[in-house]
Amino acid sequence: MRPTRLKDRVRALLAVGTVLGLGAVGTLAAWTDSSTAATGTFSTGTIDIRLGPGATDPNPFAFTSFALATMAPGSTTTATLQVNNSGSLPFTYNVSGSATNSGAGNDQLGSALTLQIYASSSCTGTVLNSPATFTFSSLTAARPLAAGANETLCFKATLPSDANTALQGASTVGSFVFTATNS
Numbered sequence: 001m002r003p004t005r006l007k008d009r010v011r012a013l014l015a016v017g018t019v020l021g022l023g024a025v026g027t028l029a030a031w032t033d034s035s036t037a038a039t040g041t042f043s044t045g046t047i048d049i050r051l052g053p054g055a056t057d058p059n060p061f062a063f064t065s066f067a068l069a070t071m072a073p074g075s076t077t078t079a080t081l082q083v084n085n086s087g088s089l090p091f092t093y094n095v096s097g098s099a100t101n102s103g104a105g106n107d108q109l110g111s112a113l114t115l116q117i118y119a120s121s122s123c124t125g126t127v128l129n130s131p132a133t134f135t136f137s138s139l140t141a142a143r144p145l146a147a148g149a150n151e152t153l154c155f156k157a158t159l160p161s162d163a164n165t166a167l168q169g170a171s172t173v174g175s176f177v178f179t180a181t182n183s
């Protein structure tokens with residue numbers, strides 16, 4: 001009889017433990033609360049390089065003020081060009097240049113002309129392009145420009161006084177490509 005009695009006691013203890021365990025779980029109370037953090041809006045800025053005064057037109061700028069129709073050895077012409085940051089981010093910009101020759105024979109007027117670009121409206125100070133010819137790959141250093149800011153560049157073209165006589169009747173058209181980068 002003893003083993004049965006022990007079994008009964010173990011069963012009774014297990015039954016009481018189960019009842020107490022369920023009662024404890026059912027009567028535990030925990031308070032909770034939560035809160036949400038809503039973020040602000042994320043949006044990207046823009047870089048927008050524009051050329052010329054006012055700079056409202058994103059199309060290529062007609063830099064027609066930089067020309068000279070009757071150049072002779074030693075002739076020089078200058079023109080200014082405004083570079084504008086119409087975007088919302090600062091950027092650095094660079095310029096490359098090229099010349100398309102035309103006219104009598106196989107002229108090389110674009111190669112014969114010297115071109116100097118200055119960060120001023122008076123064509124004074126440090127020359128920004130090297131070599132100082134119409135065909136160059138970049139300025140000596142990229143130019144920084146803050147959002148909403150502008151700067152004036154002065155372009156100066158000179159036909160050297162020792163220009164080859166074969167350049168008579170020749171012409172060239174210069175092109176400048178401005179490239180802005182946000183870094």
